[in-house]
Amino acid sequence: MNLKRNTFKHLFFDLDHTLWDFERCSEETLEELYDIHRVDLLSKGSASKDHFIAAFRKINAELWSHYNESRITKETIRDRRFPMMFELLNIPAAVCPANLGKEYLERCPKKPYLIPDTIEALEHLQNKYYLHILTNGFADVQSTKMRYSNIFHYFNSVVTSECTGHKKPSKEIFEFAMKQAGAAADQSAMIGDNLNTDIVGANNAGMFSVYYNPDAVEHNEYVGAEIISLKELIELF
Incomplete structure (x- = not known):
């Protein structure tokens, strides 16, 4: 697509799954926690490391979907995901190590892994545009992720759902982010991996939308542009 750059x-930009490699960072953290608590886990059930990770992914995705729909709170995600994961593994939630959730939050945001081509794209774009983060993630961990992955300095502003009282795809959070940046909608583009929260939200706010779709998942949603690699942003913009 030939844009009028x-x-x-x-x-x-969205952060998790778009720039910061949540799956890799989370998986490495879960592997570490499994090894730390291996004796307790295997004595209470038959959870292998793969089952442990798969159960977390399932529960975490469900809880985040509910959070994005304003059905649960931040505290519910943090307090319930590991007990729910244990229940899914047929291990009594009561034996879930008390500090497991805290250990996860202490380790995971400090993992430095980024989606391929993130740095190359940001290096190119920072010379031409003002760059911003717009995320439903929690403020206390998003800044940690950005600092430990060494991308914080690329961005002029960071807006989270907590600081606005609204979540993507709500039009209000996009308007808040643009107002804070001093940006008009027709001067703004949103890049993200989630069709609903990022793309529908941006479309409704009058922004140009760029769908990062590395698995080339078929869909019927309108997008301004679609990419399978962040390197394509260099050509797009």
């Missing part, structure tokens, strides 16, 4: 001044 001079019309854009501000690029807004």
Whole structure:
């Protein structure tokens, strides 16, 4: 797609799954926690490391979906995901190590892994645009992720759902982010991996939407542009 590049001044990015490699960072953290608590886990059930990780992914995805729909709170995610995961593994939730959730939050945001081509894309784009983060993630961990992965300095602003009282895809959070950045909608593009929270939200706010779809998942949603690699942003913008 041949964009009129001079019309854009501000690029807004989702963080998890778009720039910060949540799956890799989370998996490495879960492997570490499994090894730390291996004796307890195997004495209470038959959870292998693969089952442990798969159960977390399932429960965490479900809880985040509910959070994005404003059905649960931040505290519910943090307090319930490991007990729920144990229940899914047929291990009594009561034997879940008390500090497992805290240990996960202490380790995972400090993992430095990024989606391939993140740095190359940001290095190129920072010379032409104001770059911003717009995320439903929690403020206390998102800044940690960005600092430990060494991308914090690329961004002019970071807006989270907590600081606005609204979550993507709500139009209000996009308007808040643009107002804070001093950006007009027709000068702004949103890049993200979630069709609903990132793309539908950006479309409704009048922003140009770029869908990062590395698995080339078929869909019927309108997108301004679609990419399978962040390197494509260099050509797109």
